[in-house]
Amino acid sequence: MCAVEKDINEIIDNGYSLWGDLKNKNIFLTGGTGFIGIWLLNTIIELNRKNNANISVTVLSRNIDRFKEKHPEVFSSKNISFISGDICNFQYPKENFTHIIHGATDASADLNEKNPYLMYSTIVDGTKNILNFAKENKDSLFLFMSSGAVYGNQPFDLDNVDEEFLGGPDIINTVNCYAESKRAAEMLCSIYCKQYNINVKIARIFALLGPYLSLDIHFAAGNFIRDALEGREIIVKGNGKPVRSYLYPTDLIFWLFYILIKGRKNAAYNVGSPYGYSIEELAIKVANLIGNKEYQILGKKDGGWNLGRYVPDITLIKKESNYDLTVDIDEAIIRTAIWNKK
Numbered sequence: 001m002c003a004v005e006k007d008i009n010e011i012i013d014n015g016y017s018l019w020g021d022l023k024n025k026n027i028f029l030t031g032g033t034g035f036i037g038i039w040l041l042n043t044i045i046e047l048n049r050k051n052n053a054n055i056s057v058t059v060l061s062r063n064i065d066r067f068k069e070k071h072p073e074v075f076s077s078k079n080i081s082f083i084s085g086d087i088c089n090f091q092y093p094k095e096n097f098t099h100i101i102h103g104a105t106d107a108s109a110d111l112n113e114k115n116p117y118l119m120y121s122t123i124v125d126g127t128k129n130i131l132n133f134a135k136e137n138k139d140s141l142f143l144f145m146s147s148g149a150v151y152g153n154q155p156f157d158l159d160n161v162d163e164e165f166l167g168g169p170d171i172i173n174t175v176n177c178y179a180e181s182k183r184a185a186e187m188l189c190s191i192y193c194k195q196y197n198i199n200v201k202i203a204r205i206f207a208l209l210g211p212y213l214s215l216d217i218h219f220a221a222g223n224f225i226r227d228a229l230e231g232r233e234i235i236v237k238g239n240g241k242p243v244r245s246y247l248y249p250t251d252l253i254f255w256l257f258y259i260l261i262k263g264r265k266n267a268a269y270n271v272g273s274p275y276g277y278s279i280e281e282l283a284i285k286v287a288n289l290i291g292n293k294e295y296q297i298l299g300k301k302d303g304g305w306n307l308g309r310y311v312p313d314i315t316l317i318k319k320e321s322n323y324d325l326t327v328d329i330d331e332a333i334i335r336t337a338i339w340n341k342k
Helices: 005-014 035-051 064-070 109-114 116-135 174-196 220-229 249-262 279-290 315-321 329-341
Strands: 026-030 056-061 080-084 099-102 141-147 199-205 234-236 267-271 295-297
Touching: 005 035, 005 249, 026 035, 026 116, 035 056, 035 080, 035 249, 064 080, 099 116, 099 249, 109 116, 116 141, 116 174, 141 174, 141 249, 174 199, 199 249, 220 234, 220 279, 220 329, 234 279, 249 267, 249 315, 267 315, 279 295, 279 329
Parallel strands: 026 056, 026 099, 056 080, 099 141, 141 199, 199 267, 234 295
Antiparallel strands: none
16 A cells, blocks of 8 residues: 555545546556646556455656656556557557547756747647547546646736636747647547547646645745755745635645546546645744754745646536535645655
């Protein structure tokens, strides 16, 4: 069993009405070796063990050996298999898949800055390739993991952005390459839905926080937790004003499976927490909950892609799924810290 057994069991208990639809099904997963992917795989492994679900998953990975080294417990599962390849040009498996989950992307801020062409190509060309693969599995359900970044900069006076918001990123500023790529990929999904009858559903995912999230890349929450665990003062390099919300993986994974299984065809759903906190407020929370209560705001110029709010309205997914958040931000910080200590 994985290191987040309690969390996985929460997902299974909360999603009891979904799992019958996945019994004996065959899933093709891209992005299976990333943060969201490992949560999806651990949930399926436990469903197979606990519920005798007999769900098979084929995972596309560019580096199978590295994943095997990091997650041997997943690699050794008899119902999980791997194929090596790049999302843009992998060789299509011959077997039939009932469900396709497309999450392969690189959300690296460094890549977005240094090689925006590769970022754009990976997201857009990769999505086109996996949609062509879906054409060969005509009856499959297709979930595209998009991003709340598609809305562009959310105005500070708009508390929560819903699926009908018509804003968008500045398309001639390459800092928005990731966001615009996701928008283009969503359009491809809708085109393939209309023209080839692919049963597409879209999840627009906002900021996340939980075990398996890297603590040493560009995510402020992860950086703060790392510094707190190491006994250091938490440093906010910018002015601390940007506002984010943070969704814990137990709620994320429930909603992703809900959208895949029961979501409406060619519909987009916001997936995130509707409760926003400024970066300064987040620093204070982390310092007080798990750190030495010390933090500092440097006030340097922030070059990030979104200096405003990034907080979704989740009325739609809550109403359709009849499910609300079960883990608040304080609990998310504490659980993430405990897991990283272990």
